[in-house]
Every structure is written in C-alpha cells, then in structure tokens.
Amino acid sequence: MDAEAKKRLIERSFKEIEEKKALFNNNPENSTQYFEKLKDLITFEGNLDLSNYRKKYLERRFLHRLSFLNIESYKKYIDFAKDNPKEILEMKDSLTIHTTEWFRDKTPFELLRKNILPRILKTKKLAADKTFRIFSAPCSSGQEPYTLAMILDDIRRELGITTPIEIYGCDVEPKIVEKAKDGKYFAQYMKGIPVEFVDRYFTPLPDDWFEIKHSIKRMVKFFVQNLFKPLPSWIKSMDVILCRNLLIYIDRDHQLQVIQNLSKILRKNGYLMLGKTESLLILNTKTDFIAENAREHLYQYTP
C-alpha cells in the first residue's frame, strides 16, 4: 500500500469514528439523564464511587465498553447490565485502569537514572538525614516502584556507595497492592526491562513467570492508601515522589487534593514527577513548585 492510500485509509477511519460519535450523541437514549443512570448503576451495584472521576473520562470509558459489546445506547446497556450482573464487574474493571509498565515512557526514567537520582544520592553522604526516600503514588501492580528500586541499586553499585534507600508504593485497590507485594510477573509483561536487569534482578519460575529478587523486593514497602485522604504520619521526608497517570482520570478538586497531600510529605527542594500527559498547569492555580524539567514533567518543591 502506498503512502497516499495509507493516508486515505486513516482519513476514512477517522471519518467513520466521527460519524459514529455523532450518531451516538444524537440518540436520546444517550442523554445526560441516561448517563447519570448508568453512573448510579455502577456506583450502587458495583460499589465504586464515581463522583471524583471526570465526566469526559467516564464518557470515553463507557463508550469504549459499549462499542466492544456492540450496544448503541446507555439505556440499552443499563438493561443489558441489569440482566447480566457480571457485566457491572467488567465495566468496573475497565474504569479503574491499572495499566502500568516497566520504565514507563522510557525518557523520564532516563532523566532520573542519569541526572536526578545520582545527584541526590551523592549529597546524602553529607546530609544530617542520610536516608534517601522515594514514593510511587499510585503504584498499581508494582512495576513503577520496582523500576525505581532496580535503578537505585544500579546507581549505588556504579558509585560504590551504601546510601540507605527507602521506597514506598501505594494504591487504593487492595488486590492490586497484594499483586505488587507478590512481585511475580508473566514473561509477556516484562517488556521494557533492560536485558541485564532481567538477568540481575529476576528469578525465572516455571511456566514463563519471573519473580523480582528478594534484594529488590525488600527495598519497597507497599501499602493501601486513598490519595484523596491524608497520608499516615509515618510517611514523611520524601526526596522524590512519582505521581504518574492518576491525575488524568480525576476532577480538578481531587487533583488539587492529591497534590496537597503529597506536598505535605515532600522535603523542601524535593522533586515531584507527573505522567507524560499530566502537568501542574492543569490545576490552574499557583503552587509551590517550579518546573525542573518541563519536558519530563518534573517539578521541584520550593515552598
């Protein structure tokens, strides 16, 4: 297929999507009234509080599930879900996205590995508090905090230093926190980890599974935490916090709440890293952060 044909194909498929969207929006069975009914159904039958989620995000996820099932309206979907209670669990799953990756987006972790983390680790030697602390909030099934643990161990080896390191990971979903603690991953989901790290930090298990080595596991403390609520008093003096791919799903008031809660446990001049499509600018208010590296969404806390 030549370039012109590819371009035509892409344009045609975009046009089809736009037409489908228009059809969907013009259907009275997709009015705000039915949107709210569907929200209530998931909230009460699925026991999932959707009040913090952005409307646009919910609309996108609902539409995604409806298209998958080939159902053209919220009203029809509500009838379908009432007759198929398992469907509510499916919808719930598709809303609480746990998607995560090792070294997610690559370049933010390159910046941390090459520049930020070695610099902070070196300064710890002369600091009164010699422990380096980093927090992955939220951490989903553990790939992000374990990525940090491998990177930090690698830096310590390279620099020949023994700086004490504490890594924390939290998530609101108890089941996903258990998975993170377990630290076992199927081979198919190991994409993104450098080969030498797989070799150094993982033990192969039967049936194509891998387990993160104990030396790395014990560097991370996992706990269940709703980031809309204040953090426990034992978590404090963080040097770096990663809050990646949570803010995009939630409304502005809750975004602010999360950032305020995290600020309280961040050291002065500590760092906050957000996800690839997230920025403090979306809060539309003055914060105590300055951009250290805008491209990688890394901010320094300067209260």
Ligand SMILES: C[S@@+](CC[C@H](N)C(=O)[O-])C[C@H]1O[C@@H](n2cnc3c(N)ncnc32)[C@H](O)[C@@H]1O
């Ligand atoms: C897309 S994952 C992001 C994981 C990781 N930070 C990353 O970027 O790969 C989003 C996670 O946020 C969690 N989450 C949603 N609401 C939360 C809340 N209020 N407090 C803590 N975690 C929450 C979800 O359970 C999910 O595991």
